[in-house]
Amino acid sequence: MRKIIVINSGSSSLKFKLFESPSKNVLASGLIERIGLDDSIITIKYGDKKKHREVQAIKDHTVAVDLLLQLLKKLDIVTDLNEISAVGHRVVAGGEYFKKSVPVDGNVIKKIEDIIELAPLHNPANLVGIKVFKKLLPNALSVVAFDTAFHQTLPEENFMYSTPYDWYKEYGVRRYGAHGISHRYVSLRAAELMGKPVEDLKLVTCHLGAGASITAVKNGKSFDTSMGFTPLTGIQMATRSGDVDVSLVAYMMKKLKVKSVSEILYMLNKESGFLGVSGVSLDMRDVEAAAAKNNKRAELAIKLFYNDIVKYIGQYYMEMKGIDGIVFTAGIGENSPETREAIMNELSFLGVTIDKEENTKRGTEGIVSGKDSSITVMRIPTDEEYMICCDVEALMNK
Ligand code: ADP
Numbered sequence: 001m002r003k004i005i006v007i008n009s010g011s012s013s014l015k016f017k018l019f020e021s022p023s024k025n026v027l028a029s030g031l032i033e034r035i036g037l038d039d040s041i042i043t044i045k046y047g048d049k050k051k052h053r054e055v056q057a058i059k060d061h062t063v064a065v066d067l068l069l070q071l072l073k074k075l076d077i078v079t080d081l082n083e084i085s086a087v088g089h090r091v092v093a094g095g096e097y098f099k100k101s102v103p104v105d106g107n108v109i110k111k112i113e114d115i116i117e118l119a120p121l122h123n124p125a126n127l128v129g130i131k132v133f134k135k136l137l138p139n140a141l142s143v144v145a146f147d148t149a150f151h152q153t154l155p156e157e158n159f160m161y162s163t164p165y166d167w168y169k170e171y172g173v174r175r176y177g178a179h180g181i182s183h184r185y186v187s188l189r190a191a192e193l194m195g196k197p198v199e200d201l202k203l204v205t206c207h208l209g210a211g212a213s214i215t216a217v218k219n220g221k222s223f224d225t226s227m228g229f230t231p232l233t234g235i236q237m238a239t240r241s242g243d244v245d246v247s248l249v250a251y252m253m254k255k256l257k258v259k260s261v262s263e264i265l266y267m268l269n270k271e272s273g274f275l276g277v278s279g280v281s282l283d284m285r286d287v288e289a290a291a292a293k294n295n296k297r298a299e300l301a302i303k304l305f306y307n308d309i310v311k312y313i314g315q316y317y318m319e320m321k322g323i324d325g326i327v328f329t330a331g332i333g334e335n336s337p338e339t340r341e342a343i344m345n346e347l348s349f350l351g352v353t354i355d356k357e358e359n360t361k362r363g364t365e366g367i368v369s370g371k372d373s374s375i376t377v378m379r380i381p382t383d384e385e386y387m388i389c390c391d392v393e394a395l396m397n398k
Pocket of ligand 1: 208209211285288330331332336
């Protein structure tokens, strides 16, 4: 039986999921955190609810991957490392180079290096993961899947900014979007749930996690998306502001007597959103709890979030000339019935109705709109690793 490992490598962490192919059963999944520190933590879930956890110093990603591969053998998850026929890597930014998942070669590595500036925190960590696995599993097929690739179908009127044209031509300034693997996965699942080919549907997929983005998926292709050149823009997020007027950067530099633009960008990325508005927490659960106790700023943060979502849905409704289905996914989308209900209420004037009982459920797939609803509204847990595994399999079978 072939096995495929899917890797999401961050600057100090490495997440993995090991699949059996072609069944795509998950054999193991886990996380190595705090890489580079003396108390790195490795957690592996496998078999029938078995869990392995150890704390030890893991100095870098090479040591982390080496340890992970040794543990897969030691815990009898694999007998021989050669059983792992392929590795799928999630990469944040693919620029305009990558429109789909591709096998890794020297040229691919060079292109990912060329666009490091588009994701300065993420792409270097992704590259380290790719190189370490290549070294330790030299016989396995290596594939890269990009968060931006799905959005490469945006028409130019949706990806271009009205900035000097040279900014685009010379420096690649345009909307790239993000969360593409998730938007693609849930749009395919939505079509299954609706019993129609995705090519016949106009969908809006709301990925509402700590990072959040909304995508218009028209006839199976990304048509417009809320994140822009970077993942800072679009709707309000855990700590990111979403859309703001860029002039406030210069204004706030003066007011706060801050010398560098990056300090203001840090505040827009890390100190804004739910955290900045509510002053309570970056986590929706805490903000919802505070709002339930009449905390006004928590109430305001939630209002801004709902309003942003409604505005984007409205925009995409006009752009696509209608919507057949809306998907809620990721942490908040899958687990906050309050959020789904609030948005459906806002859309009731379009004929959207709610299945109150189904909507109270969390974390499973389901249709949360009523049978008579003009738009089918769905709760679909995202599964980016599964989507990457499908791409890897397709390339293996080529
Ligand atoms: P990430 O973008 O880090 O992958 P997730 O998709 O895991 O994020 O989403 C994390 C967010 O989901 C948290 O900020 C939290 O606010 C939210 N969340 C998780 N569970 C619930 C819940 N039961 N109710 C409301 N929000 C939730």
